[in-house]
Amino acid sequence: MPTELFTFPGHAGHALAARLDRPEGPHLATALLAHCFTCGKDIAAARRIAGRLAGMGIAVLRFDFTGLGHSGGEFENTSFTSNVDDLQAAAEALEGRGMAPDLLIGHSLGGAAVLKAATRLPRVKAVVTIGAPFDPGHVTHNFGDALERIDADGQAEVTLAGRAIKIGKGFVDDVRAETLGPAIAAMKKALLVLHAPRDSVVGIENATRIFLAAKHPKSFVTLDEADHLISRAEDVEYAAEVIAAWAGKYLDLRPPAPPIGAPEGITRVSEADPEGFRQDVQAGPFHHTVADEPTAYGGTNRGFTPYQFLAAGLGACTSMTIRMYARRKGWPLAHVSVDVTHDKVHAQDAGGSTSRIDHFLRRITLEGALDADQRARLMEIADKCPVHRTLEHGATVRTELVSASA
Structure with a gap:
């Protein structure tokens, strides 16, 4: 996916x-x-969710809050209120590019911030929270004994996720005073709450309170075994899938007309795991799946292999073709299933030369009160499946280089 790096002024004028x-x-x-x-825009969960949504046609802006990551300013001088102001500044930066946000997504305290910011952004249609606290002051539980030093000295160093960071008294006082209930009730946006039941940082009861405070339309989906940072690849993938599917209900994601010569539109395959083989497969904004290789071949076994996709195309086309014919004839076909296996065999086994060719074995099961002639005719119809004909007759593949970078 194309990525653009830029800065914009935050709440205090620092470049974010x-x-x-x-x-x-x-x-x-x-x-x-x-x-x-205290995370950053480039954590794994943010990258994966952004990539999945971009594949669906949704541009995603992620940024580092003031004093974090590559942004300017000092974190100890920030507060929850300033985070909300930074979010508004980010929305204004997008609007200046003609891309006012339609969807807000917030993780943990970022989730609380988007709930607060949503009331300020009338063009936003939907909001997603992931492991968000209902009470922003909940975050101070992570500060331990440092709270007393913060109250006494105005700031203190706190170790979070193995990283030392300075927390200011203004931040603590601000989150302690913040109440999200009224803002959630007045939000008037579609809301999706994602939370893990075993989240040990922000308990699941926070999701319940957020959900109960919100007006409809609202949805609550559990992240099952995920941890607070959604660190496992499978949990991030699931969260991204849920967000992408849910967002389609509330955002206008109708694609433009398909290009000439491609009546079904473009099927786009993009790398999801540069260290392995997992691929995002996107057919328009509504259909997404994953391709991969088995673990024995260096993959993570998260999706169909390329040949399994090919076999699935043959099987699906065969089943559809048989159903269409039986429906038109009014025959009592109760159910059809197609098992397809792929192998490379010696051509001599198929009556040809000694070279190796691809071989698909297709086993068709026809259920229902069909007589012998009807079954025989449906088996003949199976060979008229368009994908079958494409595989048998062959096809040409033309390849063009779209762009290249060093």
């Missing part, structure tokens, strides 16, 4: 580092993503 992930195809909507407390 931003990353705008754009769709490779048509731009259908825009999302603004707020990272978790």
Whole structure:
């Protein structure tokens, strides 16, 4: 996906580092993503969610809050209120580019911030929280004994996730005073609450309170075994899938007309795991799946292999073709299933030369009160499946280099 790096002024005028992930195809909507407390825009969860949404046609802006990551300013001088102000500044930066956000996504304290900011952004249609606290003051539980030093000295160093960071008294006082209930009730946006039941940092009861405070439409989806940072690849993938599917209900993601010569539109395959083989497969804004290789071949076994996709195309086309014919004839076909296996065999086994060729074995099961003639005719119809004909007759593949970078 194309990525643009730029800066914009935050709440206090400091330059905030931003990353705008754009769709490779048509731009259908825009999302603004707020990272978790003291994290950054480039954590794995943010990258994966942004990539999945970009594949759906949704541009995603993620940025580092003041004093974090590559952004300017000092974190100890920030507060929850300033985070909300930074979010508004990010939305204004997007609007200045003609890309006012339609969707807000917030992780942990970033989730609380998007709930607060949503009331200020009338063009936003939907909001997603991931492991968000209902009470922003909940974050101070992570400060331990440092709270007394913060109260006494105005700031103190706190170790969070193995990293030392300075927390100021203004931040503590601000989150302690913040109440999200009224803002959630007045939000008037569609809301999706994602939370893990075993989240040991922000308990699941926070999700319940957020959900109960919100007006409909609202949805609550559990992240099962995920941890607070959604550190496992499978949990991030699931969260991204849920957000992408849910957002489609509330954002106008109708694609433009397909290009000439491609009546079904473009199927886009993009790398999801540069260290392995996992691929995002996107067919328009509504259909997404994953391709991969088995673990024995260096993959993570998260999706179909390329040949399994090919076999699935043959099987699906066969089943559809048989159903269409039986329906037109009014025959009592109760159910059809097709098992397809792929192998490379010696051509001599198929009556040809000694070279190796691809061989697909297709086993068709026809259920229902069909007589012998009907079954025989349906088996003949199976060979008229368009994908079958393409595989048998062959096809040409023309390849063009779109762009290259050093």
